[in-house]
Amino acid sequence: MFKKDSITASPKQKLKSSIQRSLRTSLLTTFPLLTPYIDEVLPKKSSLEQMKLPDRVSLYVIEGQPIFYNQDNGVPVPHLKLVHRFPQAFPTIRIDRGAIRFVLSGATLMAPGLTSAGGRLPIPTVREGEPVAEGVANEGVDAEGHWSRELEKGEPVVVMAEGKEEACAVGLLVAGTKEVKEKGKGPVIEEAHFLGDGLWRLNVD
Amino acid sequence: MAEPVHVGRHVIYCGVCTLPPEYCEYGGTVNKCQQWLEKNHPDLYQRIWSPEALEAATASLSLEAKERAAKDAKKKAAKAEAAEQKNADRLANSVVTIKRIERNKRKYVTSVLGLEAFGLELKKVAKDFGKKFATGSSVTKTPSGGEEIVVQGDVSDEIEEFLLEKYKEIPEDNIELVEDKKKKGNAA
Numbered sequence A: 001m002f003k004k005d006s007i008t009a010s011p012k013q014k015l016k017s018s019i020q021r022s023l024r025t026s027l028l029t030t031f032p033l034l035t036p037y038i039d040e041v042l043p044k045k046s047s048l049e050q051m052k053l054p055d056r057v058s059l060y061v062i063e064g065q066p067i068f069y070n071q072d073n074g075v076p077v078p079h080l081k082l083v084h085r086f087p088q089a090f091p092t093i094r095i096d097r098g099a100i101r102f103v104l105s106g107a108t109l110m111a112p113g114l115t116s117a118g119g120r121l122p123i124p125t126v127r128e129g130e131p132v133a134e135g136v137a138n139e140g141v142d143a144e145g146h147w148s149r150e151l152e153k154g155e156p157v158v159v160m161a162e163g164k165e166e167a168c169a170v171g172l173l174v175a176g177t178k179e180v181k182e183k184g185k186g187p188v189i190e191e192a193h194f195l196g197d198g199l200w201r202l203n204v205d
Numbered sequence B: 001m002a003e004p005v006h007v008g009r010h011v012i013y014c015g016v017c018t019l020p021p022e023y024c025e026y027g028g029t030v031n032k033c034q035q036w037l038e039k040n041h042p043d044l045y046q047r048i049w050s051p052e053a054l055e056a057a058t059a060s061l062s063l064e065a066k067e068r069a070a071k072d073a074k075k076k077a078a079k080a081e082a083a084e085q086k087n088a089d090r091l092a093n094s095v096v097t098i099k100r101i102e103r104n105k106r107k108y109v110t111s112v113l114g115l116e117a118f119g120l121e122l123k124k125v126a127k128d129f130g131k132k133f134a135t136g137s138s139v140t141k142t143p144s145g146g147e148e149i150v151v152q153g154d155v156s157d158e159i160e161e162f163l164l165e166k167y168k169e170i171p172e173d174n175i176e177l178v179e180d181k182k183k184k185g186n187a188a
């Protein structure tokens, strides 16, 4: 989506407080794990601003920091700089070392980069039928890098990389993680936001 | 009142390619990135580029994959070099025009054109001018669709001096001072 080195953006525009509130809610509904940090992510004293990008994408910025974007007012996807600040707040999968350079050149993320030895897909640790605690705050990543819940098609997911500390991409799943494991082939994320892409390089100050 | 506790991490980004330094290897400016990191964050440099760290990083790749990655890196470096050269050429041919314009009798404004070619943010520079010269300074649209900074008063020389001092990326030869005398039928 942001493959071009430089993308054009409309000037920042302050949002009505009712819209700011609903965006805050949508962010927390999508990422409940962000709840403890929300006042740091969206400081109450500052207002959220919108920048319109190509392809009907909106980027939301606060205090000069990019927070998240969405397309057609759809699911919020965190900007990688937000992911780097609060990595614990977003579900992850991991690609093997060999796949990194493809993802960083804007290629569609394919299943084999995740199913190989260096890749990581979720291993559910809450057994089916077991009640899930309220607030769904009991998910997370294990020591080996497996997320504790299968992720659904359409969910935003952060892409970690073998041997690296920081996330390298983020995007919407075009296949659920269970299906990715079963099939072992096909696209997993199309149109990701990745390190060094036009969104990464966009000046939001 | 106590400041709220901040728990968000502060990640260091490469001063050359802007990525987290562990990803510098995928850009086309690895050598420059390494120099920057060694100088600015020597500990992080050791963690990423020490022989042991490199050994560990490539141990899992097959020989073929290593060769492919090396070839890829070479291609990227060549591309980055070409882009840099192109950028340098473009900058060499970019001109900043500082124009004294007579608005009314003895009343002047100074317009500054072309700063964006040197990667400067016009709004920020306009603010700096305003502070520095204690006068009105704003970004306005030009008839040709671009943008210029308009400063109240005749401060052409001061602006030139300020630019040369603060923004070393603009060569002195690339700044021109012109005067726009008010006359009838003034063609822009």
Ligand SMILES: [Zn+2]
Residues within 6 Å of the ligand: B014, B015, B016, B017, B018, B019, B021, B023, B024, B027, B029, B033, B034
């Ligand atoms: Zn770098």
